[in-house]
Amino acid sequence: MDWALIASLPAPARSEFRLLYSYARQIAGQRRLLGLCKAIASEVQLPWQTVYRRFRQYSATGDWRALLDKRHAVALWERAESIGLPKAFVEYLREQAERNQRTSGAAIRKILRQWQRWYAGDQTARIPGYDTCPPPAPGTYPPRPAGWSEKNLYRHLSSKFELTAARIGRCAAAAHRPLVFTTRRHLWPASHYLFDDLWHDNFVNILDTQRTGRPLEFHALDLWSACKIGWGFFLRSEDEVTGKMDALTESGMRFLLAAVLMRHGYHASRGTTLVVEHGTAAIRDDLERLLHDISGGKITVQRAGIQGDPAVVGQYAGRPKGNFRFKAALESLGNLIHNELADIPGQTGLSVASRPEEIHGMLRYNDALLNALIALPPERAARLKFPILEFSDWQSIASEIYQLINHRTDHQLEGWAAHTTPVQFRAQDGQPEIRLRRLSPAEVWAPARKQLTRLQTHQIALILYRDFLAITRRVRTHQFIFEAREISPDPLRYVATELTDGEKYDVILNPFAPELLWVFDARGRFIRTCERLDIPGREDIEAVQRAMGRAAHIEATLLRHVARRGRRLALERIRLARENAAALSDPAAAPPPIVPIKDEDLDAENGGTKITWETLPTECGPEHQDTPPPPTNPLDELD
Secondary structure (H helix, E strand, O other): OOHHHHHOOOHHHHHHHHHHHHHHHHOOOOOOOHHHHHHHHHHHOOOHHHHHHHHHHHHHHOOHHHHOOOOOOHHHHOOOOHHHOOHHHHHHHHHHHHHOOOOHHHHHHHHHHHHHHHHOOOHHHOOOOOOOOOOEOOOOOOOOEOOOOHHHHHHOOOOHHHHHHHHOOHHHHHHHOOOOOOOOOOOOOOOEEEEEEEEOOEOEEEHHHOEEEEEEEEEEEEOOOOEEEEEEEEEEOEOOOOOOEOOOOHHHHHHHHHHHHHHOOEOOOOOEEEEEOOOOOOOOHHHHHHHHHHOOOOEEEEEOOEEOOOOOOOOOOOOOEEOHHHHHHHHHHHHHHHHHOOOOOOEOOOOOOOOOOOHHHHHHHHHHHHHHHHHOOHHHHOOOOOOOOEHHHHHHHHHHHHHHHHOOOOOOOOOOOOOEEEEEEEOOOOOEEEEEEEOOHHHHHHHHHHHOEOOOHHHHHHHHOOOOOOEEEEOEOOEEEEOOOOOOOOOEEEEOOOOOOOOEEEEEEOOOOOOEEEEEOOOOOEEEEEEEOOOOOOOOHHHHHHHHHHHHHHHHHHOHHHHHHHHHHHHHHHHHHHHHHHHHHOOOOOOOOOOOOOHHHHOHHHOOOOOOHHHOOHHHOHHHOOOOOOOOOHHHHHO
């Protein structure tokens, strides 16, 4: 008995067969089947004629397949050659369909025209699979051979995978074959960082430079927690000098990598894999070796394979490109981001076919307003309302959306069984009920960050430094000042109290982590980082107080060397006063020995002499001064 055939039957047909088969073995050899069949028919709910016919066939042949309902046993109806089409002709049909890059219908019509020429006597139009020209089948219009109906020819075409591979290539055909699935269930925090670039589907303005373009982004995802852990934006616009469109470069990927490893770090015990592509969001071999050496081999790089090989021998190779499915988690996140930001003005549409028709007129109107912005006085220019957002406003909205995405709990992320928490809510009947709630990516990622090791400052400097990324700036009033409209509409200020005022240095500003400025000398040697000076709003009293405290600290740092030199003067005068006091009290006494002032005596922070009114001789006290002392001792400020 063919159990595979029985298993392929629908459940009711299987039950029907097993019941008939059990009765058929019991009544085998009996002559009076009619009465038995009528009794059995009521039980199996079949016409007694059907039961009688099947039992007669089974008794005559002994073949259990006679008891099957052949409407459901498809295998019993298959034929070796459906409609009798020759194999050589079927292969010829498939070949012609695969050569047509757009449609199979045109290939079928081409074969029919070839048959018509052959039927008319043109022997050069012979069709493979036939020794003689097949005659037209009776009753067909337009005339065509038997089995050549359009429906039957379509049934014999290649599979969708084969057609796509032949017409487009292996990359496109991969969507029609079984894919490789993986799970995050057994990963660990920072086991895999996924990096990619993202083009946003809307236009924005930078009003200060009168530029309009699409926002571009580099972003990073922790695969284990599905949390977006880093991102940074650029503006794609036309370069005023070259006339070319600005695009993402590999330096942006270097900036993002440095920001992620500085703010989050890597897993020092189990390792971290950086999943990148071969295009813009790439990590080249020199940077890969540096990361390997810095982390002791714990940071590795994984790249997707290059696709583009021909599907069959004889085809030309396609353009090499990466496999986007290698970063499927990040690609699906990009789709979610596009959907969440699709209500922002200035949309370009999902594709050219779905582009809003009004975008053409909107951009022309926006350009006219940008031109008027230059000519108008500032007070009138501030009243202009643009149809698309300013870049800094768009960045704020996008960052808020990213935070909402990281904190979403209504998701169906794969491998999330371990990331749930019980919550209590009130059911419809008013009784409390406990259910499991999925944790958000941010809830999973936040406590796990404590397991990671962040790279040190000098290690980040090694990642960032490239001579073409460094710019030369002079320290002015103990600050570096930058105008970077794509990062902030206000100037960026960095405190440089530890550097020589007025000197030039090579600096690198990471636009994805602008809280620090990286300072190098002219030979590329790392010196230090400078912190960004935040400017608080007047309404934020606590922030203003923190800024005042920071300013006081900066002032104390700047006065440190002045105070040190003032302490030397004070000690000299103390010694002079003591010598004069000794000479006046006992003229015959020898002068005290001169004790040189040591450097440690000048540094009160390292245990040196603390100079106050009490440490001075009596003759130097306030009662011997011509003017009364100030309310607070000025020498205390020398500490």
